[in-house]
Amino acid sequence: MIGRIYAIFLGRNREFIRDRSNLAWNLLLPIALIFGLSYAFDGQRDEYTVGVLQESATIDTSLHPFFETRFIRFVPYSDRDAALKKVERHQLDLLVEPGSPLRYWINPEATKGYFLEFALLQSTAPAPTDIVKAQISGDAVGYADWVLPGILGMNMMFSCLFGVGYVVVRYRKNGFLKRLRATPLTALEFITAQVASRMVLIMIITTIVFTGTHLLLDTRMEGSYLTLFAIAAVGAASMVSMGLVVAARVTSEELAGGLLNLINWPMMMLSGVWFSLEGASPGVQKIAQIFPLKHVLDSARAVMLDGAGFMDVAPSLAALTLMSALFLVLGAAIFRWGQY
Amino acid sequence: MTIALEAIQLVKEYPGVLAVDGVSFEVREGACFGLLGPNGAGKTTTVELIEGVTPATSGEVRYYGEPAGARFRQEAGIQFQNTALQDFLTVRETLEMFQTLYARKANLDDVIEQCSLGELLDRDNRKLSGGQRQRLLLAVALVNQPRLVFLDEPTTGLDPQARRNFWDLVRSIRAGGATVVLTTHYMDEAQVLCDEIAIMDSGRIIAQGAPDDLLRKQYQGLIIELRSEDITGSLEGIKHTVIDIKGVVEVPTADVSGTLNRLSPLVRDLNHIKIRQPNLEDLFLDLTGHSLRA
Numbered sequence: 001m002i003g004r005i006y007a008i009f010l011g012r013n014r015e016f017i018r019d020r021s022n023l024a025w026n027l028l029l030p031i032a033l034i035f036g037l038s039y040a041f042d043g044q045r046d047e048y049t050v051g052v053l054q055e056s057a058t059i060d061t062s063l064h065p066f067f068e069t070r071f072i073r074f075v076p077y078s079d080r081d082a083a084l085k086k087v088e089r090h091q092l093d094l095l096v097e098p099g100s101p102l103r104y105w106i107n108p109e110a111t112k113g114y115f116l117e118f119a120l121l122q123s124t125a126p127a128p129t130d131i132v133k134a135q136i137s138g139d140a141v142g143y144a145d146w147v148l149p150g151i152l153g154m155n156m157m158f159s160c161l162f163g164v165g166y167v168v169v170r171y172r173k174n175g176f177l178k179r180l181r182a183t184p185l186t187a188l189e190f191i192t193a194q195v196a197s198r199m200v201l202i203m204i205i206t207t208i209v210f211t212g213t214h215l216l217l218d219t220r221m222e223g224s225y226l227t228l229f230a231i232a233a234v235g236a237a238s239m240v241s242m243g244l245v246v247a248a249r250v251t252s253e254e255l256a257g258g259l260l261n262l263i264n265w266p267m268m269m270l271s272g273v274w275f276s277l278e279g280a281s282p283g284v285q286k287i288a289q290i291f292p293l294k295h296v297l298d299s300a301r302a303v304m305l306d307g308a309g310f311m312d313v314a315p316s317l318a319a320l321t322l323m324s325a326l327f328l329v330l331g332a333a334i335f336r337w338g339q340y
Numbered sequence: 341m342t343i344a345l346e347a348i349q350l351v352k353e354y355p356g357v358l359a360v361d362g363v364s365f366e367v368r369e370g371a372c373f374g375l376l377g378p379n380g381a382g383k384t385t386t387v388e389l390i391e392g393v394t395p396a397t398s399g400e401v402r403y404y405g406e407p408a409g410a411r412f413r414q415e416a417g418i419q420f421q422n423t424a425l426q427d428f429l430t431v432r433e434t435l436e437m438f439q440t441l442y443a444r445k446a447n448l449d450d451v452i453e454q455c456s457l458g459e460l461l462d463r464d465n466r467k468l469s470g471g472q473r474q475r476l477l478l479a480v481a482l483v484n485q486p487r488l489v490f491l492d493e494p495t496t497g498l499d500p501q502a503r504r505n506f507w508d509l510v511r512s513i514r515a516g517g518a519t520v521v522l523t524t525h526y527m528d529e530a531q532v533l534c535d536e537i538a539i540m541d542s543g544r545i546i547a548q549g550a551p552d553d554l555l556r557k558q559y560q561g562l563i564i565e566l567r568s569e570d571i572t573g574s575l576e577g578i579k580h581t582v583i584d585i586k587g588v589v590e591v592p593t594a595d596v597s598g599t600l601n602r603l604s605p606l607v608r609d610l611n612h613i614k615i616r617q618p619n620l621e622d623l624f625l626d627l628t629g630h631s632l633r634a
Binding site for chain 1: 414
């Protein structure tokens, strides 16, 4: 039995690894997404931007004390109309023209402009004496920290569902499954080999992508790598098994694609890949619990961002293990080798 | 005489189609049994019911007297008519993978030599020609040293030289003691390779027996073949068959001289007359009223 599972496992691994275009896509897509999104959102999220009307390309901080304010990005503009348009569209929080008198423009609807106006006026006023200062310590969570588990989980979901679903349907359609049916291989052995193969491959890919982005973007990791690995492994098992249930009887790749999308999209939207579900209604949050990806992302973020331990995420791991077992048994029970 | 395989009243019904209609036959151990018939006759479906890859509506398959089960799967080697193999795997890896699935194992080097795959071992499955691919599929069917080999239309699409090479392979498999079940729509192939045949049409067996016995039973003599364009008179009173697709008229006879004497005033040019032995194609035509390759 083990020998037969290993033979199918090895064959599928070879097929996957030697398909260079597929391998490259599986590796490069999540990396590109993580870097692209962290560049697009992380760089602007907490930054205040002030335009300075002047001809020079560099800001002379001696012109006004406001220009020495920290955490503000000062951008020189020589075209007054273009700069005013940017203020109008909230692309600049404030526009300043140095001189005597100093002039400035803000958009009354812009939140950041409101605070920047205070900062500007404060920098010109005598030092106040009636202010009490309070401090809260702690590092801000960057968007890259938050979105990294989401994108890795989403990539895992696509790879598990489509990678297994399409492959099994293709095998059935081209007669390879029928050929295997004529051997002593059982449905459970075949399915186990497919789950194992896809799990190993997706875990290797996810580990490579996680390690690379973690090192390059210095993303936050408060908890145990081993716990995170366990979450990813059980999560992958549950989603591969889910893909096998879809592919257990389907004979058309088009139908398989439709069914997989029917699962993918709600799972992606309700699992918190791109945004948090904290503000969503309790009903939506309950429905989201049926998706393996929701458990994967919640527990992965808890480990990575809050330092949760194994026992903290044990309920999610248990739910994922139960889902894997259910899907695997169901997939084997309804599995069909041929197109009859 | 040991019976290796028995098909008993096999029926396969699809919605609105009765693909196999009560097919029964026995295959002797060590024999080559041929299932013949035109495309769509139900040969492949019948074989797939026996192999267990398609569930039968009703009927039973027995292997050495027992219901075909785990032992059958271990000891049967099957070459399907249309089978895709895994992409990106080499010939050697494909053979090794399939061999691992069986407890019974042939010497892989012998199988490779038998199927002339020695020079192709490191080639990707996708890069094999039609003949090379057929040899690989046959080798896959032999990796478990089968006692019973199914060959489903193994030479379809092969050139004449490759077909004859394949026949030699089948003979060598038989020489090793295996029982062979062959489906084909090539009558010459069946006549050369098979000890016993069953002719199928519309899901049923319409004749069964040794090829020579079937021909002897149906024909007492030879067949005179005339070109339709050479016939100038009426053939009324002379038993004959018109083969429109070939543009010929066939006249079976036990008395060649007498029949030729009767035909000579009705044919303008006797130079194109052929006299030959009846074959399985003639038999099928007579039994069903339509051509084998139709």
